[in-house]
Amino acid sequence: MTDLSEFKKGMSVGMRCAGCSVMETAIYLGRERSTVSAVMTAYKKCGNVTSGKHNSGRKRKLTDRNKRVLTRIVARKRKQSLSQITSEVNSHLRNPILARTVQRELHASNLYLRVGIRKPLVTARHALQQHQWCRSHRQWTPQQWQQVIWLDESTFTLFQTTGRVYV
Numbered sequence: 001m002t003d004l005s006e007f008k009k010g011m012s013v014g015m016r017c018a019g020c021s022v023m024e025t026a027i028y029l030g031r032e033r034s035t036v037s038a039v040m041t042a043y044k045k046c047g048n049v050t051s052g053k054h055n056s057g058r059k060r061k062l063t064d065r066n067k068r069v070l071t072r073i074v075a076r077k078r079k080q081s082l083s084q085i086t087s088e089v090n091s092h093l094r095n096p097i098l099a100r101t102v103q104r105e106l107h108a109s110n111l112y113l114r115v116g117i118r119k120p121l122v123t124a125r126h127a128l129q130q131h132q133w134c135r136s137h138r139q140w141t142p143q144q145w146q147q148v149i150w151l152d153e154s155t156f157t158l159f160q161t162t163g164r165v166y167v
Contacts, residue, residue: 004035009049012039061097062105070102071109082113 015025090096
């Protein structure tokens with residue numbers, strides 16, 4: 001019955017009320033007899049052929065306001081784990097929610113887990129060595145700098161890549 005359009009449901013009721021049999025109506029509409037009977041039963045019971053099930057299903061656990069609170073918590077404390085975020089959100093709610101619900105809502109808000117890229121840290125010793133090197137080479141002329149071959153074994157990328165090639 002759900003695959004019938006409202007117009008065809010109305011036609012079904014109209015044909016039945018005009019005196020056509022269930023079988024004639026089913027053949028004309030190209031549907032099963034049970035579908036025509038179900039439409040007619042719903043019409044007699046409710047008085048219309050439109051479905052009242054447009055708001056069926058389980059109600060959402062988080063309101064729009066709760067979703068905003070969740071995104072605010074994540075934006076404020078970016079390095080929290082999912083369980084920590086869930087416990088903080090549950091402290092704001094009457095009915096506690098599961099971590100999976102929090103994860104689903106974060107994904108709906110386009111917030112995903114990202115692992116930070118490890119970067120070599122500049123220690124105090126490294127900074128001192130760089131400073132000393134700069135002071136010792138401060139007096140060099142442009143001609144002396146042109147004689148230097150710069151070799152750097154570190155590679156730098158502006159954007160992280162997975163190495164995959166998409167065709």
